Amino acid sequence: MANHFDAVIIGGGAAGLLCAGFAARRGMRVAVLEKNDRPARKVRITGKGRCNVTNNCDNNDFIRAVRGNGRFLYSAIAAFSTADTMAFFEGLGVPLKTERGNRVFPVSDQATDIVDALVGFAKDGGAKIFTGQAAKEVLAENGQVTGVLLESGEVIPCTRAVIATGGKSYPLTGSTGDGYRMAQQLGHTIAPIKPSLIPIVAKEGYCAAMMGLSLRNVTLKVLDSGKKKPVFEELGEMLFTHFGVSGPLVLSASSHMTGDLSRYRMEIDLKPGLTAQQLDARLLRDFEENRNRDFANSLDALLPRKMIPVVVELSGIPAGEKVHQITREQRQGLCILIKAFPVTPKAFRPIEEAIVTSGGIKVGEINPKTMESKLVEGLFFAGEVIDVDGYTGGYNLQIAFSTGYLAAQNL
Structure with missing residues (x-):
């Protein structure tokens, strides 16, 4: 390692590896430093081990899916688009498929x-x-990168360095915020680090009673007490846990929620394919078929088993009430509950459980056309360490690939 390298990539994740491969193909002598015993540990667990590698969308849709500082990525996504990412992996012998939401x-x-x-x-x-x-x-003299100092005390001489260390989520994979510290030492400003795409702790104890229940094809709506329109509304999947809620819908919703979570309330439409009128008609049919049964035993065809006791309790209808005794007002109240099942956000889970972190090295201090620092010549950034993050759906890995590629072209 004492040999001189043209470029040292700090971080062997998605951004670092892709950057290293393209830089080396340009004739550069490239070293990748990975503090774990094997590279890309975070990539291994993305998408529940399936790896949502990108989103099959055009550049404009991609920019719209970036929560903040999306315009900073125009040059990066133009240089290496989602289509380029798909072609890249298929060219390496990894066939891909597109699923719902263009994932x-x-x-x-x-x-x-x-x-x-x-x-x-x-x-x-x-x-x-x-x-x-x-x-x-990262060592620098007179505003120019001169090498990288290792924890062991060894120095690797180089004139180019790429900080691609990831954010601060999932620290067991190596994302422990090292890149922020290195950048700060060289004069860079770090935008406040916050969790993004993170599970939510709920006030209601009944979430724990439904732990492990996965809901599919439901609509999750997030309402802000200070706004007329929902801040988030989307169809998809979610999961009840011992602390509250998680899953793709919840992770996406979390990125639209800031500050004091007491401002928000969440509503789950358990039957988004039915209007309130259609749901009422469905209940009438189900109740007619079960007219002599107890209310608690009449919902098997309509709701998941784990959810029935919770819905029964929230409905206010006694569990042992005979179905034929249920009033029109009680039935309509049940319809409202099914179309807007309540979950009250209490807090985000710890930042270590976030899929990505929001915040990072301020984009105003990075050249968007090259990913090079405006403060230190020869210093580049790629991936989650930069203050850009997207919604769930493959956008964040695409940010890593696009910024890694653009850095490689300009090293």
């Missing part, structure tokens, strides 16, 4: 196929990957 996954549903392709791409291009090697500091 793109490997056909195999194995994140390891994406990891193996990235590692192979970097190595085959000539980049040297050093695992178990943690960078401590």
Whole structure:
């Protein structure tokens, strides 16, 4: 490692590996420093181990899916689009498929196929990957990168360095915020780090009673007491947990919620395919078929089993009430409950459980056309360490690929 390298990539994740592979193919001598015993550990667990590698959308839709500072990514996504990402992996022998919401996954549903392709791409291009090697500091003199200091005390001389260390979520994968500290040491400003795409703790105890229940094809709505329109409303999947709610819908919703969560309330439409009138007609049919049964035993065809006791309690209708005794007003109240099942946000889970972190190195201090620092010559950034983050659906990995590629082209 004492050999001189043209560029040192700090972080062997999605952004770092892709950057290393393309930079090496441009004839550069490239080293990748990965402090874990193997690269791309976070990529291995994305999409529940399936790896939602990108989103099959055009550049404008991609920019719209970036929560803040989307305009900063115009050059990056133009240089390496979602279509380029798909072509890249399929060219490496990883066939892809597009699912609901334009989410793109490997056909195999194995994140390891994406990891193996990235590692192979970097190595085959000539980049040297050093695992178990943690960078401590990027060295610079007179505003120019001169090397990278390792935790071991060794210095790797170089004139180019890329900080691609990720954010602060999932620290067991190596994302512990090291990149923020290194950038600060060189004069960069760090926008406040906050969790994004994160599960939500609920006030209601009944979420724990339904722990493990996954809802599909429901609509989650988030309402802000200070606004007339919902801040989030989307059809998809979600999950009840011991602390509250999680799953794709909840993760997406969390990125629209800021500050004091007491301002918000969440409503789940359990039957979005039915209007209130159609749902009432459905209940009438079900009740007619079960007219002599207890109310608590009449909802099997309508709701998941774990949810029935909770809905019965919230409806105010006695569990042992005979169905034929249920009044029109009680039935209509039940319809309202099913169309707007309440969950009250209490807090976000710890930042370590966030899919990505919001905040990071301020984009005003980075050249958007090159990903190079405006403060230190030869210092580049790629991926989640930058103050950009997108909604769930493959956008954040695409940010890593696009910024990593653009950095590689300008090293």
